[in-house]
Amino acid sequence: MTKQTKKFYQQTRLERLTTLTSEGHLSENNQALFIDSPLLKEDVANSLIENQISQFHLPQGVALNFTIDGENKIIPMVVEEPSVIAACSNAAKIASRNGFTTILEKRELIGQVILKQVPCIEEAKQLIETHVDTLLVLAKEAHPSIHQRGGGLKEVRVSILEDHTLTSEQFLTVYLMIETKDAMGANIINTILEGVTPFLVDLTKGTALMSILSNFNTDALVKATCQIPFDDLTTSTYSGKELAQKIVEASIYAKLDPYRAATHNKGIMNGIDSVVIATGNDPRAVEAGAHAYASRNGRYEGMTTWSIDKKCLIGELTLPMAVGTVGGAISVLPMAKANLELLNVSTSEELARVIICVGLAQNFAALRALVSEGIQKGHMSLHANSLAIQVGAENEEIEEVARLLRESPIMNSALATNLLEQIRK
Ligand code: NDP
Numbered sequence: 001m002t003k004q005t006k007k008f009y010q011q012t013r014l015e016r017l018t019t020l021t022s023e024g025h026l027s028e029n030n031q032a033l034f035i036d037s038p039l040l041k042e043d044v045a046n047s048l049i050e051n052q053i054s055q056f057h058l059p060q061g062v063a064l065n066f067t068i069d070g071e072n073k074i075i076p077m078v079v080e081e082p083s084v085i086a087a088c089s090n091a092a093k094i095a096s097r098n099g100f101t102t103i104l105e106k107r108e109l110i111g112q113v114i115l116k117q118v119p120c121i122e123e124a125k126q127l128i129e130t131h132v133d134t135l136l137v138l139a140k141e142a143h144p145s146i147h148q149r150g151g152g153l154k155e156v157r158v159s160i161l162e163d164h165t166l167t168s169e170q171f172l173t174v175y176l177m178i179e180t181k182d183a184m185g186a187n188i189i190n191t192i193l194e195g196v197t198p199f200l201v202d203l204t205k206g207t208a209l210m211s212i213l214s215n216f217n218t219d220a221l222v223k224a225t226c227q228i229p230f231d232d233l234t235t236s237t238y239s240g241k242e243l244a245q246k247i248v249e250a251s252i253y254a255k256l257d258p259y260r261a262a263t264h265n266k267g268i269m270n271g272i273d274s275v276v277i278a279t280g281n282d283p284r285a286v287e288a289g290a291h292a293y294a295s296r297n298g299r300y301e302g303m304t305t306w307s308i309d310k311k312c313l314i315g316e317l318t319l320p321m322a323v324g325t326v327g328g329a330i331s332v333l334p335m336a337k338a339n340l341e342l343l344n345v346s347t348s349e350e351l352a353r354v355i356i357c358v359g360l361a362q363n364f365a366a367l368r369a370l371v372s373e374g375i376q377k378g379h380m381s382l383h384a385n386s387l388a389i390q391v392g393a394e395n396e397e398i399e400e401v402a403r404l405l406r407e408s409p410i411m412n413s414a415l416a417t418n419l420l421e422q423i424r425k
Contacts, residue, residue: 030338065092067099076339077274082382087365100357108177111189118206142195151179184324189213215288217320224356244313246371254302271362280336289320317360321352
């Protein structure tokens with residue numbers, strides 16, 4: 001972003017939108033959409049969910065300073081928590097010398113057909129393995145268009161799982177690896193699964209327990225890395241090397257202690273969920289996959305790994321990322337479509353690459369603050385605005401009450417109420 005006379009965060013909302021448009025990030029149409037933030041059309045809102053009674057608003061901001069695989073990105077984030085966007089933008093700025101790099105090797109999602117009461121389970125397993133061609137034909141018939149797009153069923157794996165606790169029941173599970181191209185893919189997968197299940201039941205003489213996608217998408221991993229020179233980490237209290245070492249220790253600790261891992265990962269998901277929501281994707285699916293992946297070693301662990309190489313701090317985050325740029329609510333929500341344009345992404349892979357970098361940046365911001373000045377300083381400073389609104393401040397009063405709160409050694413609602421009364425006098 002080019003240098004403005006006023007910093008982006010100091011601009012009014014309309015000035016920010018004008019800046020984004022004049023710099024070519026926003027089209028005139030999307031600028032108008034963001035200015036008005038219109039409600040969804042009633043028929044759209046009413047058909048998206050059941051028992052609809054209203055529409056619920058959340059603020060949207062943008063994170064700045066990101067360079068991802070050599071491309072500058074403006075990142076839309078929908079989030080109600082103060083300081084998430086500021087922290088993310090600041091982290092991206094510190095990491096901007098080398099930016100973020102991503103790796104995405106393949107993007108196949110997983111569906112499961114779970115069979116029970118299979119009479120000769122070992123033979124049935126082998127039988128399925130010799131009928132993969134039939135499964136491919138049936139999958140194509142169940143969802144021709146995804147196969148025409150170059151996606152669809154790519155691979156079949158079969159496992160026998162046994163319950164050792166209550167029933168000693170054995171299950172025969174057929175895992176179908178399905179490429180869903182630019183869709184998140186839940187409906188595509190479920191359609192294919194239901195298309196192949198009767199054949200599998202017939203072949204194995206078992207009973208179908210269920211056929212459903214898995215959110216543990218280990219064949220749709222995306223990895224972000226960043227490399228931050230010590231020089232860019234130096235603060236008034238710490239040398240860059242000292243700070244880097246503390247960040248490494250913090251990430252090691254988050255792998256050891258699930259109590260810390262949960263909060264470490266919550267910070268990562270602050271960034272990830274905000275972009276997932278802004279682009280109309282399903283945050284519950286992404287969360288489920290991320291936390292399952294964090295438990296893949298038999299213990300719930302911190303999702304990031306930080307290490308030191310020569311004179312740099314190196315960060316890594318790998319997660320499954322089942323997001324789409326079409327389908328689901330994405331194509332129905334005008335703001336989601338506008339945000340994909342703002343991000344300048346058109347494929348699900350490009351979107352996954354952006355989201356994983358935001359997660360890594362968010363973790364860097366949190367760890368950097370936690371091992372140095374603590375997070376409350378930055379957090380409470382931004383929380384001051386929410387506190388001012390909570391006690392009834394309006395328009396210019398909000399910034400005035402927040403400013404006075406920030407100058408005060410303590411910050412609470414009683415003080416905010418007092419300050420508001422004084423201003424109004
Ligand atoms: P959709 O069925 O809405 O969208 C997929 C369809 O988009 C495709 O079948 C295809 O239809 C069309 N399409 C157009 N362009 C493309 C392209 N480039 N690549 C791929 N498809 C394209 O949604 P999904 O299958 O993505 O399912 C996502 C929804 O499912 C989300 O709303 C999610 O919340 C929900 N869900 C999630 C579950 C979970 O996570 N456990 C469970 C159940 C539902 P065509 O070829 O006909 O144009």
